[in-house]
Amino acid sequence: MQNAISVQQLTKTYDSGLTALHSVDLDIHDGEILALLGPNGAGKTTLISIICGLVRPTSGNVLVQGHDIQTDYKTTRSLIGLVPQELHVETFESVWNTVTFSRGLFGKKPNPALVESLLKDLSLWDKKDAKIMTLSGGMKRRVMIAKALSHEPKILFLDEPTAGVDVELRKDMWQLIGRLRQSGVTIILTTHYIEEAEEIADRVGVINKGRLVLIEEKNELMRKLGKKQLTLELHQALQTLPEGLSQYDLSLVDGGATLVYSYDTQAARSGIGSLLADLNRSGIAVKDLSTKQSSLEDIFVSLVEGAR
Amino acid sequence: MNLQAIKAIYVYEMSRMRRTLLQSIVSPVLSTSLYFVVFGTAIGARIETVEGIHYGSFIVPGLIMLTLLQNSISNASFGIYFPKFVGTIYEVLSAPVNFLEIVIGYAGAAATKSIILGLIILATAHLFVPLHIEHPVLMVFFLVLTAVTFSLFGFIIGIWADNFEKLQLIPMLIVTPLVFLGGSFYSIEMLPETWQTVTLFNPVLYLVSGFRWSFFGQSDVSVHVSLIMIGVFLLACMSIVWWMFKTGYKLRT
Incomplete structure (x- = not known):
């Protein structure tokens, strides 16, 4: 199976002297759902941020569908959608505008039909003209997912998608992830909830103190745990x-x-x-x-x- | 070139202007009218003509430059500072865009806004004083060049600033004094000789002087020197922006 992402000897030391990642090697298979578990400050977000282009690696390489994230960043970034952990939204914008903006930013021609179906999928259609600041936290989270999906990415990063989200929305989110996976999207999510990894992941990786301490098929893991x-x-x-x-x-x-x-x-x-x-x-x-x-x-x- | 991205940023930024129409257009027009009342009427009553030009008309290019500079800087610096402040910058940084595309989008939109504003102020001025533009094409050229240059400058400030105070610091502390001392409201020939020399170190002098030349065909310094000075400043700003993206200055850790 081709690798969607291949992380090789990735190390990141911040200016503060903190080493967030210690030569991490990780292959993410095409079309899988990988759950990354780890305590706060383990390096999950740093790993994601490097792959997405928000943070520069200190050393090591990352290949996205065979393209280097530094020399060929335009190709790799257009393949990736990112939903960060924090709720970063343009408070004064309407839902429709902000999602349309995201699509354009990633170099895709406008496609109102696609945006419409995305918003309907995420139960945001009746809020399309609402200013984002009037939405609830869960709705804002969905807007961020809509933005990340607006350019039809092949790989989706969800950094703690269900943190602070109620049970119903979490179930919705799992269903959405399932549908995306059906359409061939590779999904990497970080989570604190073991239950979440059990529910939806194909493989589970555990990161601690900047090192990948375990990566295994979930079923294999469950069998061992059985x-x-x-x-x-x-x-x-x-x-x-x-x-x-x-x-x-x-x-x-x-x-x-x-x-x-x-x-x-x-x-x-x-x-x-x-x-x-x-x-x-x-x-x-x-x-x-x-x-x-x-x-x-x-x-x-x-x-x-x-x-x- | 990711043209879709440039368009997306540009359109998005321009839509912010529509949303804040009152602050963006009405307030600069109002303050310019106040300048006209104060300078044109109060001072103009004492100074009839400068270099053979009616004083009210003489200050029009300076007033437009003042607004153009202030608004280019504030539009562009706010345009890039706000996403940094609320965190939405993550999206731009994770998008398949290079620094040039980001700058064209943000600084382009900021420059467009201030050019529109400059033209509105020109029209407003026309209501107060008689105006005749000697070199209209060059006038527009100066307008565009200045707006672009100072939008880039504002963009730099927006990236550099990490709080709202810093965002205001350079425009308040440096730009406004330079504009007022750059011959916006007087000809430098009206100054004592020592101060004339000092003023030659003020870059705004060259902007105002060149711009005034396009209106009246006469200026404090030669129009060629003006053009060269703006060109130098434009290049300097572009180099700084390029360096900022190259090193990830305050954007990428």
Whole structure:
């Protein structure tokens, strides 16, 4: 599969001396939805800003559909749409004018029909002549999305699109992202919401302290996370596992006082019932039991904490 | 050349003028009329003619230059400062446009506005005093050249300024005094000799003088020197703007 974006050894050190990115390598596949997770100040926005031309890289390269973002910036920028994190809007302008302006700015001939369908898609059509300052925060966010889509980009960056957005609009946004993906647009979004990444992303990347600490297919990640553990506290510590229980994925911890059973939640049967029956049959008394599932959030937190 | 982008910026900027018609047109016309009343009537009663020209008519080119300079600078500096202030500049910086296209769009719109304004003031002046323009084509040429040059200058100020005070600083502190001392309301021959020499270092003198020549066919300094001086200033402004985009000065980190 061709790469929509190829980030190579990208480093950014600001004048203040802060290094926001440490030689990041990242390939973004054509047509995928990539979710970038990371705490505040991890470097997500810096990465996006460099690709879009707002920030200059200190070293390293970025190729957008094979074009260099510095030597061939006109080509790369016309392929990209950006919805920044902050609500930057021309308060005194009308919705229609500001979206039309964006299209022209990106070198496209006026196309009122396209702008109309965009505004209708984003439920902004009845507000097309309204001044932007009269709109609610969620509406302004949609205006920014309309601006970013006005020049029919092949790649869309959404920097925290659902921060401070109500549940309904978030669902709308997810649907919109789904439709865009259907039309072949590559989408990169940053988010704080793990749930959001789970819901819509094809791949998930985690950035922390300017480094890409993980990038994986979401399904693969979910499969790994699909493992669940049953912890059984025993009345009497065991020296070894009884023979009859060898078919289970069991391990003894705590000097034999605790038995841990790992199982796959995706499997048809968890095997918990039969394990308990077998334990009973072997005369092993269970004092207490608990189950635990590691979530994307746990992995995320452990990655981020581990780097601290 | 991204012509669509130039057009988009230009049209967008011009639409801001339509929205703020009152501030953009009415107030400069009103203040110019006040100048006419104060200078033309009060002072004109004491000075009948300057270099054989009726004083009321004599100050018309200077008054137009004053408005042209102030408005070119304020239009252009505000035009680029405002997107920086509200953050919408991100869009221009992420767009497939080069510095030339951005400058043509923003400074072009600012220059257009001040040229329109200059012509309105000329028409207003016509109501107060008799006017005859000796070299109309050159008059328009001076008007355009000055408007473009000072729109570029305003653009530079707009990029440089990081607060509203700085935006006002240079126009208030430097440009207005230079205009008043640049022979807008008098001929430098009316000054003592030392001050005549000092005035020769004021770039506005060359603008006003050249512009006045296009009206009356006579001026303080030669029209060629005037043209060269405006050309030098235009080139200087263009170089600074080019450098600003090249280095990303206050635009890209």
